[in-house]
Amino acid sequence: MLFLELSKKVDPIFIKLDSWFDLSISYVPNVLIAILLLVIFRFLAGYGGRLMANVLAKASQNEALVSLVSALTRIVILTTGLFFALGILGLEKTVTSMVAGAGVLALALGFAFQDLTTNFISGAFIAIQRPIKVGDIIETNGFTGKVKSINLRSVIIDNLAGQQVEIPSKDIFQKPITNFTHSGERRVQIDCGVGFTEDLALVEKISLEAMHSLGFLSATRSVDFSYVKFGASTIDFQVQFWIDQAKTGPGSAKSEAIKVLKTAFDIHGIVIPVKGSEVTPTEAKKDLT
Template sequence: MFALTSDFSNTVNLVTDKLIAWVEQFVIMLPNLVVAILLLIVTVFAARLVQRLATRFLPRVSHSVTINSLIATLVYVVVLLFGLFFVLSVLNLDKTVTSLLAGVGIIGLALGFAFQDIAANFISGIIIAIQRPFNVGDMIKTNDYFGIIERIRLRTVDLRQPTGELVLVPNRKVFENALINYSVNTMRRVDLDCGVGYDSDLEQVREVVLEAVQQVPHLVRERAPEVMFTEFADSAITFQLRFWIPYKRQVDYVSAKSAAIMSIKKAFDEAGINIPFPIRTLHVPGGVALPIALQKEEVDADKNE
């Protein structure tokens, strides 16, 4: 019984001494703790102030909203990190700072391997924002996707297709693969394929087509239309009409092509020029043709009865 009482007393004394030591250490560290809290508050306000200043100043240097937002965020994070390290130093936690730096390096290396695709898209987005091969509102074709750019993010390019679908194309694929920007030039050439019968006068066909294409709205007069005969096809002589139009949206291209088809069809009808149907010739051997003819005669005889 005496042993149990002695052990309990020793335990209470040990806990009491530990609590007293903690309280004394807290009292000693109280000024540093107050300074650390004040320093942390000042750091947060300073980081926000620097971020606002960067947001106002960067548009004077760079017109890329994506890059400006990225730099302002990075400046905010850097100021916070510096302030946090100072706070830990005030609290005499220098070893903790070293451990944090080592831990950040190891975690960063692990995350780099785990999220290398995301990192590649992020870096590609930065390069795209700096080089600016296209802008919001441009009509482009990349990775078999065609449409208008709605937004350029640090990870994806948001592409609205003419049929309405929104495609998020990863920046890495946009950066690595070929890209056509239809909005770089304000004009686009329309290529229209057609065919006429072998009995047609090709000189007349050329004149009729060139006259008909003049009826297309918004035709670029500085670029003369062209008619090029391309092939002796199975049932027609084919040609290609080429003409230029002002281009901002895909509807400009589709409307011009539709108007050209309507105008050429009307002009061919008035000039008596034939657009032939595909023709297939069927050769039937004599041994097969006779039973077919007999069956036809029997069917006709049944109808007459």
């Protein structure tokens, strides 16, 4: 009696286990195919990541961007393979839930790290469009200096005074940039003045000759000389010239130009009046008579 009752309770368990075993045996081919598919997509992810890195390396010098895009390429390929594998196993609902969860997670992270996301996207556009490169002299966001590194989150510049300035990528991308290196040339201006009694045509001739003696002038640009106004004790003029930045910087160029201009004026006896010595055009005319 006891044996019969026990067998009645055990039989359903064995029947259930037997059905599970048969079901698992029927799933073996699908499991093997899913595993094989994951292995194939794993290989494709590695190959796709390397291919994307090689292509981007030719278009951008930003190593951070190249690594990020390469990693994203691998993730996308692997995720695609995972979805296919789950579909083969008949887990379509799981795939749908994963996609929905990934969307919600991406939206939440986007709001939580809005500034960080904006900087990353801006950094990516800077790396692709390349308005600046490492080594360029730029002016942006109130800072002037040489670009030291271009990262996805920020751009680091040397302010030419011994400090490094880190500027968020979104500020670089959204605000004007003056690139002094892009053309390879830069204009330098010198403001000066001579006395009212000087021969203005001679001053211009001597100034231009002095400027052309400099060895770092641009080969494609001319030196411009112009008188701009009557000052309190001088007739003021400007000398504008372009330099080849591969040979010198604007500060050194201006210093050398001032020296050769002063030397030329001394040789020809041209006087640069001392500030505060008031000589009006009328008084200068009286001196000439």
